[in-house]
Amino acid sequence: MRLPSRLRTILACAMLEYAALVGSPMRPEEIQALMRQMNQPKLAHVIPDKSDHGDGGPELPTANQIECAMPKLTVESYGTFDVADNKRLVLAIEQDAKVDILHACGGNARCTTCRIEFIDGEPSAMTAAEKERLEQRGLSGVRLSCQIVCDHDMSVRAISRLEGSGRPDPGRTPEETIQPPPVWT
Numbered sequence: 001m002r003l004p005s006r007l008r009t010i011l012a013c014a015m016l017e018y019a020a021l022v023g024s025p026m027r028p029e030e031i032q033a034l035m036r037q038m039n040q041p042k043l044a045h046v047i048p049d050k051s052d053h054g055d056g057g058p059e060l061p062t063a064n065q066i067e068c069a070m071p072k073l074t075v076e077s078y079g080t081f082d083v084a085d086n087k088r089l090v091l092a093i094e095q096d097a098k099v100d101i102l103h104a105c106g107g108n109a110r111c112t113t114c115r116i117e118f119i120d121g122e123p124s125a126m127t128a129a130e131k132e133r134l135e136q137r138g139l140s141g142v143r144l145s146c147q148i149v150c151d152h153d154m155s156v157r158a159i160s161r162l163e164g165s166g167r168p169d170p171g172r173t174p175e176e177t178i179q180p181p182p183v184w185t
Contacts, residue, residue: 009070009084074155075099076119083150090114090145090174093158100162100170107146107174109133113160114145121154128183146174147182 070082073089075097083092093101093116102113109129122143130147134140142159162170 071150072153073097073150074119074153076155076157078158086149086151088146088174088176088178089116089148089150089154089156091176092150093145093156094170097158099158101145101158102160102162102165102167102170103146103174104167104171105146106172106179108179109144109147111171112137112139112144113171115139115142115160116145117142117157117159119155119157121152123148123152123154125184127178128185129180131185147178149178 071085072080073083073092073096074080075093078097078099081092081096083096087096088107090101090103090107093099094103101116103111104113105111107114109127110133112133126143127147130144133144134142145156145158
């Protein structure tokens with residue numbers, strides 16, 4: 001049974017915080033193995049330990065020197081939210097920010113109803129499917145949230161919402177991974 005990624009992240013951070021409280025040093029390879037296993041926290045930076053261990057060996061980072069970083073998503077008028085690393089933006093907006101964003105085609109880059117505007121942190125990479133669809137529709141200044149992953153902090157404006165659309169629902173829930181499989185341009 002797999003734990004949801006957010007719960008895995010919380011558990012990893014809790015384990016690291018506990019280790020920091022009891023002063024358990026961790027070897028860099030142990031830290032990296034734990035991070036790979038949990039697939040969420042990232043080694044952000046190590047602050048040098050000023051204490052002298054006196055054993056002549058290399059200083060090892062302790063758990064309190066690890067920052068559990070998750071991308072922050074800011075949705076205009078809704079707030080800022082921590083989201084799982086590499087979560088699809090359309091799902092983060094809908095599930096984490098609780099915005100009624102449209103995704104009529106189920107997040108497959110066919111309908112353009114999941115349009116957003118970037119305020120800050122727009123990724124430079126774009127899937128071929130997104131580029132093709134935006135060009136077909138003559139759209140500029142917008143991106144398709146179904147074709148973007150949250151892998152860094154970003155700030156967006158949700159411009160295509162269920163409210164006021166006249167639609168009965170936002171559409172089928174998009175899959176966890178970008179569809180069609182991304183070809184990056």
